[in-house]
Amino acid sequence: MSPLKTSFPKNKMKVVLLESISQSAVESFKKAGYTQIEQYPGALSGDELDEVLKDAKILGIRSKTQLTQEVIQKAKKLVAVGCFCIGTNQVDLDAANKAGICVFNAPFSNTRSVAELVIASAIMLIRRIPDKDKAAHAGDWDKSSNNSHEIRGKRLGVVGYGHIGSQVSVLAEAIGLKVSYYDVDNKLPLGNAEEITDLKTLIEDCDIITLHVPGTNETKNLLNEDVLSWFTKGQLLINMSRGDVVDIQALKKALEEKRIGGAALDVFPEEPKNKAEKFESPLQNVSNVILTPHIGGSTEEAQWNIGIDVSSKLIKYTESGSSLGSHSIPELSLPKMEDTHRILHIHKNVSGVLSEINSKISKLDVNILGQYLSTNFDVGYVVLDIAKNDSLDTLKELKRIDHTIKVRILY
Known part of the structure; x- marks a missing residue:
């Protein structure tokens, strides 16, 4: 992207990047002529966040930094926000809309990374690798094949057949899984995937359930105690969507009662804001459970692509006014004019x-x-x-x- 000649001095436009955003974003801004770039390794909040935003024109965050209405109202000079991740629920979009701040994200750039982790987790769970691994570390040599299965021929149920859910579907078929999916909207199936119009039927018919739904009021506690009671055959559950989609206490009970045979979670209702905070979950030390620290999109490839994607949108908006992909102000695609x-x-x-x-x-x-x-x-x-x-x-x-x-x- 060649730098555009603008009326404003780019070297005086403050760009703030929080939460260790990829160097690819920094390189994009520098290539476009921006030199006042501040980088921070973690999320900020309270007075610290207000202070760095006081003169900021462009802000880049990931999932931890919370841009509330109060924060947005104080950031008087802020023009645009880039969420260098899939979601935008960490931003009060209504407040950003009313303040005229453009908010972008990267809905597709880490799709493959999340999908690969889902498939890997499914294989680990169905072979009961978490328990075998723990036993080996403790010195126990458990070679038993009891409750350890091949994944080939099993049925995967995908809840939410969007960009990630459909990618999981394609990878799953490639290794021999049968795929069913449930979505509130009609979606065209890929490959041999079969649409199921009822969530209860999907859960009862499938061996593995994987969740790929957005974080909304409708999906909060989507898998509550009642829904989790539909798991009766030791099915496996994978959640790499949003932390509040599953009732964790009800899931723990279902695991202990063996109605659910294993679970892999990458997202949680409460997550540490940085490495210094201790992570705690009711699912710690529960049999055949994989807990990962929100790393679905945390591959070098995904973060590099996200850095390029979101920074390009921010630069294009700042320099041409194009707001395609905005979640706050209305979208406009604009031609270049001489x-x-x-x-x-x-x-x-x-x-x-x-x-x-x-x-x-x-x-x-x-x-x-x-x-x-x-x-x-x-x-x-x-x-x-x-x-x-x-x-x-x-x-x-x-x-x-x-x-x-x-x-x-x-x-």
Whole structure:
């Protein structure tokens, strides 16, 4: 990506990257001409977070840093946030929307890494490797084949057939698993996967259940005590989606009663914010359970790709106004224009604003070379390309319009 000539000095635009974001992101920003880049190894909160955001224009986070409404309201200069991970539930998107802050993520870049860990975990569980490993470390030589099986010919049930769920489906078939899936939306099956329209039927029919659902109010405690009672044949459970999708205490009970034969979890309701905090879970030391520290997407390949993906979106938005992939302000795909000034106007989505924008521009006798508009329920996003020889008083006039949230001139 070649650096764009912009009206703002890039060397004065503060970029803050938290939680050990990949060096690929740093390289992308530097290549684009940004030099004021601050990197932090872990998540920040409270006064520490407020302090680093005081002058920040661009913020990069992963899953631990919580951008609440209070944090967002204090970050007056913040233009865009990049979530260098799959989810955006660590950001108050409604607050970001109303503040005119663009929020991006990387929904696809670590798909393969998570899918591979799911398959690896399924094989480990069905062979009861966690127990064999623990015994060997303790000096016990347990060569018994009891309750140890091949994965070939078993049926995998995928709950949530999105980008990761469907990738798991493809890998599973390649090693001889039969695949069924359940999703609240109709999804086209890949390979020989079979859609099941009822979650209870899926659980009862499958040997292994893997969860790949988003973190929403609808999925919180999706596998509660009642749903976990549908496990009766020693099925295996894998959760690499969101920590609050499974009732952990109910899962522990089902494991101890042998209704569930084993479980692998990579996400938890409460997770340490950094290495210094101790991790505790009711599932520790439960038989045939694999616990991993939220590493589904933590491969060097995935983090490198995520760094490139999200930083590219942030740079493109900052320098061209393109908001494709945004989870807050409305999405716009914008062409490059030569010999123009480009102005971004983010405002409350109320009637009359666009009319007032056009009225002010008309009074200034400004030549509009391009105008683009997109809205969501709360916010409108207008991009104007005006002739270079026209007065930049346009910018001042647009800032005076009622219901304006943010106005920026890019070049």
